[in-house]
Amino acid sequence: MRFIINLTCGLLLLISSGLSANTEQQVQQKMQQLQSDIGSLQSWLNAAQNQASELQKQLRMHEQNISGLKKAIKKNQQGSKNSATHLAKLQQQASHFQDALAEQELQLSRQLKSQYQQGKNSAANLLLSLDNPSTVARNMAYYRYLNQASAEQMAAYRQTLNSLALVQQEQADITLELQRSARLLQAQNQSLKQAKAKLADNIKRLKNKQASKAQRLSIAKADQLQAQELLEQIQIAIAKANIKVADTPLIDAKGKLPWPIKGNVLNRFGVSQASYPLSQQGWLIAAPEGSDVVAIHGGQVVFSDWLKGYGLVIIVDHGDSFLSLYGQNQALYLSVGDYAVAQQLIASSGKSGGNTEAALYFSLRQQGKPLNPKQWLQ
Secondary structure, three states, X not given: OHXXXXXXXXXXXXXXXXXXXXXXXXXXXXXXXXXXXXXXXXXXXXXXXXXXXXHHHHHHHHHHHHHHXXXXXXXXXXXXXXXXXXXXXXXXXXXXXXXXHHHHHHHHHHHHHHHHHHXXXXXXXXXXXXXXXXXXXXXXXXXXXXXXXXXXXXXXXHHHXXXXXXXXXXXXXXXXXXXXXXXXXXXXXXXXXXXXXHHHHHHHHHHXXXXXXXXXXXXXXXXXXXXXXXXXHXXXXXXXXXXXXXXXXXXHHOOOEOOOOOOOEOOOOOOOEOOEOOOOOOEEEEOOOOOEEEOOOOEEEEEEEEEOOOXXXXXXXXXXXXXXXXXXXXXXXXXXXXXEOOOOEEEEEEOOOOOOOOEEEXXXXXXXXXXXXXXXXX
């Protein structure tokens, strides 16, 4: 009976393991299919945006270049910060080993002095000079103890020396790495400065070719339709993949979601405004360039690129047909397929897309329908 029970449990475990492996494989396949579909959308978008004016193409190139540089700079800075923290820990270890060496040197000095004193009478002399057997035995035991203690202390001393040498070598390596990072950061900042100068010139030329108000509204409408088509196609690809991306349903957090950025709202949701023709389906939140942009909820990045009119955009899928969109960014820190947790840094704000107002464009959608952020954010 026990054999049957054990056999049954074993089979169930194997079946469970097989199902788990199959489920994981299926999720992986779905993920690959989703990324393939998003990649196809990216190709379609690139083809559509290549039809833009030469100035718009240059705008896209300059802003993507700046985003890449900002991302590299942030990665470099974080790496340097981690290295500096590790270096400080190594310094503490080195100090500990140096203190231990000082103490061991003192003990060795005392031990050697004792051995020197004892060395005046060799073991043979001790045997010949003492008549009492118990006294001889005691002195011989002490003699062996001194030799053993000396050997142990010397071994410990050598081990401490080796540990200190390893720590000091690691300190030297990290110091060199920090110096290299500092030189790289200087070069990256110089490149960023040059890229911003080129972007400023590009925007100036765009302004000089500024169209009439009616033409601007027509262009904005076309950009909005392109963005809407992109969102619809992303929604189709997500529904096709059918992957669970968030542990907690976003709808359960309605009215309690964190703001993506700190700032004042410049527009009114659902109201067309000439000053902000593209922002009526969301909020335009004023914030200094370079401010942190965070995900409002956990989810998977399904778009991270430049979009005409909206600049550098990142879109996060939260499951259950919910998408959050963050536009006009100066830099994007996550790529398609990356998972973002709630309040994770995903971008830094700016005025990309040729916009003149430093702000974040934020939009929340369910099945493609824009939702009023006021009802969802805390």
